[in-house]
Every structure is written in structure tokens, then in C-alpha cells.
Amino acid sequence: MTDASRDTLPDYRRRIGVVFQDFRLIRHLSAFDNVALPLRIAGASESEVEGPVREMLAWVGLADRASARPATLSGGEQQRVAIARAVINRPELLVADEPTGNVDAEMANRLMHLFTALNRLGTTVVIATHDVGLISATPGAQLVRLENGTMVDPTGSLRNPPPPREEV
């Protein structure tokens, strides 16, 4: 990836969804437009955008907040908008940096369920977190510890065998 030419990067980025700890939502766009952005950037027409975005917002429990600006959403709602934006394109890889860092325990559990469901649909999900307990409680999650940028436990700790993957 580091050797990839600049022109090929957008294509790679469209195949990778990223959830940032600070959400990185565009503040002057509504939740709908933030979630729709990856589709529009990928060249989808408005008719191809409306349905999937509404569906994704409903999936993260924000169907009634579609027109809300990020500033009017709570931390958990912003986190879910960020997740919806990251997965709307059905990425092959989802990277989430402290996705539960700004939400309460109940919301953290809900988000982990969302990631698990996404993983079952075929997306590889990589989560960076300090909350080891949350990951340990997630069936099938492989835990890898990093210390000072080095993988300390390269074999990981496969707590439970992953469930059989569902057909998409």
C-alpha cells in the first residue's frame, strides 16, 4: 500500500471503511449526507443513494435523525453515523479506532453487535481498543495485543471458534 501510486489510492480507500475515534463527520452535512458521501463519491446516482442510506440509518437506529447535523447528535449517535458511513459501501475491510471510546457501556455492546453482524456479512473488522473486556466478550473475536507498536502476541487469542459465515 505504501508503494501504491496516488492514482490507485482512491480505489483502495473505497474498499476500506474507517471509523475514527473522533468520528470525523462533516459538520455542515446532515447525517444522511454524511452516510451518503461514500456512495456519491463512488459515482452512485441519487436514486441509488436514497434507499441504501435510509436502510443503513435504520440499521444503526438513526432513521429519525437523518436530517440532523452532527453537532445536534449525541456522541453515540455520531459514532453510529460514522459507522454507517464506513460500511455503506460494503467494504472488504473495516478499521475502527476506539469505536466505543465515546459511548456508554450499553451503546458499546450495541456497536459490537453491529460489527459482528457486519463480519458475518463478509467484512473483515479490525478494531483498535483499550477495552479488552469488550472484545473478549465478543464471540469469534481474535485478540492481538500491541505494545509500543509491536505485536506482542502474534498468534492472538482465539477465544472462541468463529461461527460459520453466513451467505451474503
Added chain:
Amino acid sequence: MLGWLFASGLERRLLGGRGLRGATPWLIGIMSFTMLIVGAAGLALANTASLVAQGTASRYSVQVPDQQGIASVVAAVRSTPGTSSVETVPASEMRRTLERWLGPAAASADLPVPGLVTFDAPANLNAADLQSRVGSISPGAQLIAHRDSLGPVLRSLRLLQWLSLALVLLLGGAAGAAVVLATRGALDTHRFTIEVMHGIGATDLQVTHLFQRKILIDALVGSLAGAFAAAIVLLLLASGAALAGELTGGATLGLLDLLVLALLPFALTVLATWVARTAVLRSLRKAL
């Protein structure tokens, strides 16, 4: 074909309400106004120079020290092949001319009034031969080609014409520099949005189109406003005959000149848009 020009609602919202606006349309407007005034002056000077050059290209004078022998000089000129419109400037008119410098003394009968014969001649006139002949008729008679005597004036006019062109180009360059600065400012303002767009797979061209459209609209608004103001000033100048005469030497702007002037604001808009596009693309490649 021009779809890229028109931003969708979302694309307009991506950069928020302000975009590049602010000083940019005003700057472009001032540049457009100045370019048009300078351009019009340059074209008028070019027309004046052409008029003067055409009017003097085939015009000659023979200046005789006094009125005696002037009839023989006229005969010599008329006998020269190709000459036409041979006229003697009346002594009374010469005196009136001299009065401008000498005052009432010019009316004195004691004052020797030089004779002047004007005529047209083709380009292949043998000036040396004619000079020799009129000199033998009236010693001291001098053949003058008007294009030679007005040469310095014509050169000055041409110089001013090129100076106008240089100023128009300079103003275009200054407008380009202003657009680069405005574009860099806008890039800084919208850095977060650009980073997010890049992060989710936007290409440099997609980001560039947003700014390109903004600057195109700003530049078009500014250019047309400046052109409108310049048109009013030029019309006022043209309606004031004396002032226009001072400015243009009596020459008017032709249809082609007006077309060139009308295209200037659009050329400025295209330049600004191209500069913005190039500046954004370069900045994105450097910064991200």
C-alpha cells in the same frame, strides 16, 4: 458536456456557503474593469496609429523658403509621375498658422512667409530626384515625407499600444496570483472536508471540481460586474467627444475591437478557473 460545471446540491454544501467568496469576486471585478479600460485604450491607440499611418503613408510636402517660385515648384511636382492632389497652401492660411506663434507680427507684410505645397505620391516616388528638381527651382526648398516627420509620434503610439497589451497581460497575471492565494486559503479552510473525502475514496479531480466550480462562478460574477462598470465608463467617455478625442486621438473602436473587449471577461474567467484547478491539484498532491 458541461455537467462538471454545475455542482449538485450536496457538492455545493460540501464546501459550505462561503466557498471562495469574499474578496475574490471583488478582486476579479477590479481586474476585469482595469483590463477592459486599458485594453480599450490600447485598441483605440492602435486604431489611431493605423489612421495616422494610413493618412501619412503617401503624403508629402515641399516647403519653399518664400512664396516666389512656388508656381514652378507646383509644376515640377505635377510633372512627377504618380503624384496627385497637388495643392498649394494659401499664404493667408500660412499667416494664420504663424500667428499662433508670432501673434499680430505674423500679419506684417515684411515677414517672409514660406510656401507650402502638399501632394500624394506612390510608394515608388523617386524622392531624391524630386528634391533635386525643386531645390534647383527654389534653393532651400525641402521635400518632406509626412511619414518621416510623424515617425516619432507613430512610434510612441505603437509603444503605448504594446504597453497596454503588457498591462492587460500583467493584470491577468495579477488576477491569477490572487486566485492562487484565494484557492490556498480555501483549501486551508476546507482541509478537514478534503481529508474526509480523500479518506473515503475521493479522487483529486473530484475535490478539484468543487473548487473549480466555485472559482468559476466567483470569477464569472466578478468579471461580468467589472466589464459592466467598464462599459459604462467607456460609453461615458465616448459620449464626451472632447474627452474621447483626447483619449483615442479621434479614433473609434471597431466591431472586432468590441468583440475582443467583450471576450476579455470570459478569458479572465477561464484563466482564473484554470489557475484554480492547477493550484488545487498541485496543493493536493503536495499536502496529502
